[in-house]
Amino acid sequence: MPSTAEFKCQDFDACQALVKQAFDDEELKVALGLNSANSINISRLLAQICYYFEAVAQLPQEARNQLVVSVPSGNFGDLTAGLLAKSLGLPVKRFIAATNVNDTVPRFLHGGQWSPKATQATLSNAMDVSQPNNWPRVEELFRRKIWQLKELGYAAVDDETTQQTMRELKRLVTHRTGLYLGAARCRSLSCAA
Structure with missing residues (x-):
């Protein structure tokens, strides 16, 4: 059985290039039974x-x-x-x-x-x-x-827009979750609508 090696990559693209290189090597691919998920x-x-x-x-x-x-x-x-x-x-x-x-x-x-x-x-x-x-x-x-x-x-x-959207989503979800929880609590206590 071939030995394993450890590689460190600075980002996904560099790692993917190594994986592609391994898959292009027929001998290595067969010897290691390489497959990708x-x-x-x-x-x-x-x-x-x-x-x-x-x-x-x-x-x-x-x-x-x-x-x-x-x-x-x-x-x-x-x-x-x-x-x-x-x-x-x-x-x-x-x-x-x-x-x-x-x-x-x-x-x-x-x-x-x-x-x-x-x-x-x-x-x-x-x-x-x-x-x-x-x-x-x-x-x-x-x-x-x-x-x-x-x-x-x-x-x-960009990250700023991502963060802003996440804050807005959290606000919407928190508000909506609060409404749902309030309605559920009211039902459980038989509140008048």
Whole structure:
């Protein structure tokens, strides 16, 4: 059995490059029985397709063709799965690729230049990817379908906006939770409405 080695990477992109290098080495791949549980492995994407169909099934029929799905994206596996679902007939009007400041894809969609920058650490660290492995799959899906890449919406959000949104969500959830708890308490005490 081959021995193991420990590698330290400064960010996701550097680690992913090492993983890709290992998968490209047929001898190493066979010797170690390498497999991936992330979206490098198409099996992961095939499983993710299902929850898009399940989510749409929860909507009223008349709302289904109007659905716009914003997908928080790092390595773009989730968006790829959504586009695969759309290619299989999922009635989605549009997808939005949402990133943090590691905004290679939004900048590309806006200006047409693919220019990854150094990955920056953020509060939304699952999205700290500057060279998403699944982006070529996304482009291929658009190339093979009648959709145009310009139909894909995009947004990039910084940490300040993330924090502000989290505070607002907490306020809304706390307020709503308080209302629900108050109503439940009132019911349990047989309060008059």
